[in-house]
Amino acid sequence: QSVLTQPPSVSAAPGQKVTISCSGSSSNIGNNYVSWYQQLPGTAPKLLIYENNKRPSGIPDRFSGSKSGTSATLGITGLQTGDEADYYCGTWDSSLSAGGVFGGGTKLTVL
Amino acid sequence: QVQLQESGPGLVKPSGTLSLTCAVSGGSISSSNWWSWVRQPPGKGLEWIGEIYHSGSTNYNPSLKSRVTISVDKSKNQFSLKLSSVTAADTAVYYCARDHIYYDSSGYFWYFDLWGRGTLVTVSS
Numbered sequence A: 001q002s003v004l005t006q007p008p009s010v011s012a013a014p015g016q017k018v019t020i021s022c023s024g025s026s027s028n029i030g031n032n033y034v035s036w037y038q039q040l041p042g043t044a045p046k047l048l049i050y051e052n053n054k055r056p057s058g059i060p061d062r063f064s065g066s067k068s069g070t071s072a073t074l075g076i077t078g079l080q081t082g083d084e085a086d087y088y089c090g091t092w093d094s095s096l097s098a099g100g101v102f103g104g105g106t107k108l109t110v111l
Numbered sequence B: 001q002v003q004l005q006e007s008g009p010g011l012v013k014p015s016g017t018l019s020l021t022c023a024v025s026g027g028s029i030s031s032s033n034w035w036s037w038v039r040q041p042p043g044k045g046l047e048w049i050g051e052i053y054h055s056g057s058t059n060y061n062p063s064l065k066s067r068v069t070i071s072v073d074k075s076k077n078q079f080s081l082k083l084s085s086v087t088a089a090d091t092a093v094y095y096c097a098r099d100h101i102y103y104d105s106s107g108y109f110w111y112f113d114l115w116g117r118g119t120l121v122t123v124s125s
Helices: none
Strands: A009-012 A018-023 A034-039 A046-049 A063-068 A071-076 A085-093 A099-102 A106-110 B003-007 B018-025 B034-040 B047-053 B058-060 B068-073 B078-083 B092-104 B107-115 B119-123
Touching (some): A009 A018, A034 B107, A046 B107, A099 B047, A099 B058, B003 B107, B018 B034, B018 B092, B018 B119, B034 B107, B047 B068, B047 B078
Antiparallel strands (some): A018 A071, B018 B078, B034 B092, B092 B107
């Protein structure tokens, strides 16, 4: 059971928009920054969003991040078949069991 | 261009110790970054194992802390993972990653901007 909760799967048609949620608590998302990763099949994860809403160089602005309270959201617009992947959120947990935590992952299917 | 490459045995016996090394090329391990290990069991999600700074300071996942040791060898520009008393549940792809962790008035930044390709370690007799 992951500390951060993500929907197991989402789907949308090419060209459409999709959002992926990541729910946590005050000890993690509520008081720390969130990052998002894309994992294409058979490859290592890739950083998409850091510090809640910043994109690394080379990541298109179709990808966006936001945070409100103890939840975060990844948005993807103009969906492409190449976006079909697993997406993970991550953050630091500042509880007594402090450490880095990830969500369980969300499989995006582009229909 | 900094690159990370994991290496180590692909098969470990139950109750044994898993040992992996991550070689850092194209840059110095003594830069202002932390270095982490992350694993992914087959068909499952990511799990952070722990991180190390070039000074030797470490942070570990509390659920694995009793079995994990992460060390750094600055002379070889690499860092290593040892996981003891392994079971089949430790079978996973193990990734090394460059880690950013900072703290400001709004909380901790923590993210990975560079990953190795990963190496599959199977625990089996």
